[in-house]
Amino acid sequence: MPPYRHGHRRCRPPRPDLVGPWALRDLHYARYLRYAAALLPAADACTAIDEAFDELTETWSHVLAAPSPAACAWQVVRRCVRTLAGPLKPVAHLAEPQQDVLVLHLVLDLPETEVAELTGTDLAAVQMHLRSVRAARPQPTTTT
Structure with missing residues (x-):
């Protein structure tokens, strides 16, 4: 029987395997x-995201073991989208x-911090x- 304190059961955090990838899905x-x-x-966009989360659900223990579960999830989302696109x-x-x-950032206008969070990468x-994308843009030529 769980311990009680002042007549109430102690709260325990939910087990991560019960939360699964759906918390990440809800977040992003x-x-x-x-x-x-x-x-x-x-x-097709809905299909790609559904397929990504079906895959993430099947491999969730590996995703949680990754250094960055958000980065791992982003890789799956990107691959599923790019496969169709x-x-x-x-x-x-x-x-x-x-x-x-x-x-x-430049098309969807997400702030840099949200891009970092979504892709599981550092803000830097x-x-x-x-900077490298901007540097790679062709510069207009000037005629004199």
């Missing part, structure tokens, strides 16, 4: 869906993390990717 779902919808038709031709020359930052890494 709207932003994951916005990302998917920026690259896919609406029905295909390559991002206008930015195919950029590395995937740069493409992520470009879409999340997000800022570095933004």
Whole structure:
């Protein structure tokens, strides 16, 4: 029988395996869906996110063991979206993390801190990717 204190049962935190990936989904779902919808038709965007969370549910113990569960989840979300979307031709020359930052920050207008949280990366890494994306932009030529 659980111990009681002042007539009440002590509260224990829920077991992580009972929470599963759904807490992460609830936390980031709207932003994951916005990302998917920026690259896919609406029905495909929902499908991609659902597939990602089906996969995350099956591998949740491995996700929790990763150094950054958010980064692991982002990799699955990105892969599921990109599988349906295909390559991002206008930015195919950029590395995937740069493409992520470009879409999340410059297209969806998420603050840098939210991009870092969503992708499970450091804020400094997000800022570095933004600088490199901006530096890689073709500069307009001037005619004299």
